[in-house]
Amino acid sequence: MKKFLELINKLIDPSLKGEILTYENLKSKFEMNIAASDLDIDKCRATLEAGLPNDYEFFLRNFNGGKLFLVDDFAGFKLLVVRN
Numbered sequence: 001m002k003k004f005l006e007l008i009n010k011l012i013d014p015s016l017k018g019e020i021l022t023y024e025n026l027k028s029k030f031e032m033n034i035a036a037s038d039l040d041i042d043k044c045r046a047t048l049e050a051g052l053p054n055d056y057e058f059f060l061r062n063f064n065g066g067k068l069f070l071v072d073d074f075a076g077f078k079l080l081v082v083r084n
Contacts, residue, residue: 001055005062008032022071032066040064
């Protein structure tokens, strides 16, 4: 997870947005959210019976979700956030 976050940090600017070209030479965008607060993570952990996986909690402490690999509004992954 740490290597993945380091890659994202290299791709995004201070506005938490960035882009990279895919293997097909298509522009792929990243739109990350600001980090989750300790309070939000604690509330989430208390709500979930199984708790949060360590890697996901590590991710939330860096970015509270985001959108990865957005290509021309028809592809991508949306990561869930611990609050709206």
